[in-house]
Structure formats: C-alpha cells, structure tokens
Amino acid sequence: MIQKKVCMVGFFATGKTCLVRRFVHSKFSEKYLSTVGVKIDRKEVAVDGQPVNLLLWDLEGRDGEQDLQLSYLRGASGVIYVVDGTRRETCTRLKELRHAVRAAVGDTPAVVALNKADLTDQWALTGADTDALAAFPWHVFTTSAKTGDGVEAAFLWLAENMVKAT
C-alpha cells in the first residue's frame, strides 16, 4: 500500500482539527496538539482503484510561521493549508505560511481549504482574496467540516496529485 505524509497547516482556530475529525481514523487525542505540537491521523483514499494511506500531520498553528515546528514538515509529500473563511487575515497571511512551508518541504502538491463554508452569513473572504490565491500552484477547495462539503474532494485531489508526482 502506498503511504504519503501530508501536513496540515493553518493559523489558530481555522478548524483544521475539525476538518479531519469526522473523516479520518484517529488514535491520539487532541491533547497532543498542545503538548507535542502535532497529532497524526490516518485517511485512506483510493486513487485509480489503488488504496493510498494518507498520514495527516496536524500541525499546531497559533501565529502562523513563527511557531511552526519545521522538523515536523520534513518528508511531507503534500500540504493542506486551512483557511478560516470567517477570518480574513487567515487567508491574506497564507503567503507567509506558504513561504515557510516551501522552504522546508520544497514544491509539493498542495491544497487550500477555505473552511467553515457553512457559516455563509459570517463569510469574510472577497472575490479578490480568492483570486489572489489562484496566483499560486495549489488547488483551492471550499470546505465545511460541519456538512462535509468539499472535504473528501480535497483529500482525493491531493492524493491523486501526490501519486502522480512520484
């Protein structure tokens, strides 16, 4: 079985943990995030009928790249950036985060999850914000941890592109 290490990064309270909780196999409690700074879960997807095991390294992020523990990024085949759609700065400062991550893992397939899509009334992102994202080679998904919209698609896209890259 093919396995891939995937890192999930994002600012504090963007819903990273929520995003995966319903869709992955968890063994460790969320306590790890605040103690060790990382929690690892497993997500199985099928690419061309072949099972692919994604090992999701959920990296704790409070203030972006400053407290990102770079050693956890090493060896990642893919990255999931999580943006809180109700907090605009989590999107606008994504470039800083991308810079730090690329410095550590190089160019790998990456997706951006614009999360909390269910909270439409609080949605803070403008068309300009999302257009700005399109300038970078990553795939943007609008996701909702609550409804599950876009989550599977994001994982699948990433898995396919990681398998292709090898």
Added chain:
Amino acid sequence: MTGPAEPPESADAPRQLAELREILVGGERRAIEELRGRLDALGLTPEEVAEQLPDAIALGASRDDRLARALTPTLERAIGESVERNPDRIAQAIYPSLGPAVRKAIAEALAGLVAGINHAIEHSLSWQGLKWRVESWRTGVPFPQVVMTHALVYRVEQVYLIHAETGLLLAHVAAPDLAAPDADLISGMLTAIRDFVSDSFDAGREGGLREFAVGELTVMVEPGPRALLAAVVRGQAPPALLGRLQATLETVHFRFAAPFARFGGDAAPFEAAKPLLAECLETRLETDRPRQRSLAPRIAWALVLVLVVVLVVLAVRSHRRWRRAVDALRAQPGLVVLRADRGVFRGWRIEGLRDPLAAEPAAVLAGLGVDTAGLRGSWKPYVSADPPVVLARVRRAVVVPPDLQLTLAGDTVTATGSADLAWLAEASRRAAGVAGVARLDLSRVAPRFPAALQPLADSVDAALVLFAPGSAALSPEAAATVRAAAARLRRLQAAVAPAWAIAVALVGRTDTTGSHETNRSLSEERARAVARVLAGLGVAPAALAPSGAGAEAPLPAAAGLDLAGTNRSVALAVRVRPAVPEGGRAP
C-alpha cells in the same frame, strides 16, 4: 623403358600394397573398426545424450545416492562461485522461503517453551503455580499467558521499521498474541516525538531519543541514515538487544539500498524485511536465565549464611549461658526457682522464692558473667531450711563471733571454738526463736573471760614464782608474787561466780641439773607449795591444779633471768569453766 625401381608386375601391385598396409597399420585399423562398431552399437549423438540425460539422472537418483554424491562437490563450487559473483541473486532466490521458515521456527520454539512451562507448572503443586492458575481462572486470560506475564524477563513485542525522513511505516512485526495496533500512526507519532525531543533539547538528529520507558514497556530506537528501527520491549531489555537492533538495521540498509533510494511512499518492497525484524522478536523467561550468576548475589548469600551461622552460634551460647545461670540459681541455698522463661529479645524472666538471707540473684548471675540488664526477677520471700541459710540465720540472730564454727545436724546447731562468758550466757536464749533450730549445743565452746577481765587474767598468767636451786620453799619475793596472784584470782573468782568458776593450772619446773625423778618430784613439790599458799589466801582449792613438768618442756628465758633461773619456777595459767553445781564436790 622402365627403371630398376619399377614394380615387376603391375597385376601384383594392389595386392602387395594391401599386404604392406596390413603389415604397417593393420592392428590400428582393426582397433578403429572395432571402436566404430561399438560406437555404432551405442548409437548416441550429443543431441541424443541431451535427450537421454534427464531420464538417466532420474533413473540414477532413484536407484541410489551415487549421482548425488558425485554431483555435490561440483554443485557446491558452482553455488559458491555464484554467491561470490552476485550475492543478490541467491539471496533473492531463497528469501521467500527463508523468511517464513525463520518465523515458523521462532513461533514453534516459543510455543514449545510456553507449552513446556505450562506442563511443568501443571504438574507441580507449587504455591506460585496455583496462584497463577487462580489468576488465569479469575481473569479469563489463558494460563500460558499468565505464566508469561509473571515469569517474563523481557519480551520484544513489536519491531517497527520507520522511514527516517517521512516517519512512514515501512514494516512492522508483532508478537503473535498481540492485537495489531495502528502501527502507521504510532510510527508517525514516534517520529514526531523524536523530532520534538531533538528540537526541544537541541540534540542532533542522530543523537535523538534512543530509549524511553512507559510502564513495563521500554521503547528502544536505533536510528540509521535511511530508516530507524524501534523495538517495544516488555520487561528488562538486555544491553545485547541494542546490538542486535543495530545489526538488523545495518542489514536492512544493505539489502534494501535500492528500495530506499526510490522510496515514494510504497512500503511493499519492505515486506521482505519482515523476517529480519521478526528475528528481533524474542521472549526470555525466568527459566531461560543462564545458570551462572554474578558474583555479587553469591557474596550476598554467603554473607547471609555467615550471619545465620553467627546468629545460631550466639543463640546456642546464649542458651547455654542461660541454662548455666538458671542452674546456678537453683543450686543457690535459699533460692527456689519456680519458673524461668526466655523472651525472644533477650528478655529473661525468673520467678521464685527467696529467703531474705539467701544471696542476691543478680549478684550470683553477675558472678557468672551474665548480663543482667535484660533480666526481670520476681522473688517471693520465704523461710528456707537449707543448712547454710539456717546457719546464717543463727549467726545473725545470735551474733556469733567470727571465730566460732557452727554446724547443723538435724535441727541441732553445734558451736565449736571459744567465746566469752557474756555471749555464752545469751546465746541459747537468742537461738531459741530461730526457725529451723531446736537446740544450740555449746558444749564444744571453750569459755573465755569477758574482755573486761582478760587483762587481770593475763597478769596472773604472766606471774612466775621463782625458787632457789634444789628448793621448794618460797622466798619472801616468791611469797609476795603469790600473794599478788591470789588477790587477782580472788577478784576473778568473784567476777565470774556463780555460774562460772575459775581453774588455775600450776606447773612446777626445775633446771636441768639433777636426775629426772628428782626434778619431777621437786617440780611437783614447788607447784603444791604455791597451791597451798594460794588456798591459804582464799582461792578455792578445787580451782587449783598443781602439776610438775620437771626439766622437760622448759620455758624460754624470761627478761633479766637465765634459762635455768626461769625454769626454777611455778607458772600460773587461769581459765574459766562452768561452775560445779551445788551439792557436788566440796567448794
């Protein structure tokens, strides 16, 4: 024209040639013919041999072992050469069968071991065995597993082969009875934690977390450039295990160099590493522990043994001393030991009866060298009939002078020695009330003047009545001496009356001139002369005992006199004795 070498007849030429040929090569030709004939009979070309060979080998192998024996050296050489030239090929060829074989062997060995223990314990009624049985029954855990848990020295339960860079799991083996955990997640988390520790304590990547303990488990991590090996060990992992992990990891790096180089997340090539990892799974039970023990426990046991021996010796000695002490107390007059107990911690307890006059028990024990600090004695007073105690009682009641000997026979105490008249007057009365004594026999006690009269008696004894040679007549000086003595004797007589009387021994002597008979009668005469004068001066005649010693038993020379002059004399010696009762002889 023809030459001389020409054959004579052309018709003979072929025949002659044939003859010649026959002579020169006939033998060889016939041999060749024969060989050809044989070869034709065999009828085999290389193609035909190739055709026949498999059948021939099969036939040969089915008949006996000659073929195998013949081929063995060649095959060995061929395999050796192949291994030297390209080891991978052979390794690859035998890998699929080697792994399962090893695993099977280990599993069988383990099963056999546990079954052996099971059997041993099943047939033993040891307390431990029963306890484990009960535990197995109570918890529902199979018995061998309970044994395993208790007798376990260590057990390598899981081995992870983890990709160093990504933390992805490459291969994982676990003990057969363990439930498969989320090995891939654990592998990732272990990598993350190692990173976390390295970052936190600024250790290099190679020098990161190598070992940590979680309850009964120890996780040993052996890092390598491409992968790391993590072993989960239950119990006390031996240091040798780390060496084994290192060797395994090196082998993995060597054998899987190519899969490592092109690793992109596919762990399938590392499936072949599982047998190698399985070799690290190992169980060591208490029963497997090597017999030889280190020196330290042996010394400790020896010390314990010595200590026990010393304690036993001390206990025996202490017991003997105790017995001796109790025997000594029993032998002591006036002491009756009713009960003697020995506590565990040196506390001694003795109960009994003690006459107030008996020896102090603590002093008796101290005299034997017994430490009486831990001794608790409880003595009830009583009156003893032991002769020494009775005599001591008599001595105390009667205030016996030290030079007087007392002996007890039945209930009669007999005194021997001398005592003054005052004591003699009181003794019988005082002895009357003493327990265990019916009568005090004083008949063997020589009476003595009371201390107040003794100087007077001494002055009488010092007087010497001197005589002229050959005469028994008193000179005026001698008469004066006798008068002075008479006055003293009268005073003594008056002082001791009426219960006592005085007795005066008058011993006459002579010098050495003259015959024995003459001297004897002269000395008696002198003594009687003095006695007569004393009687005339008021000394009771019954008290006077004159005798003559002649020249025998002479006195030593007195001051101012020669030996002859000293012995021409009568010496006086006054004693006291019981008065003759009235109505006896004349006073």
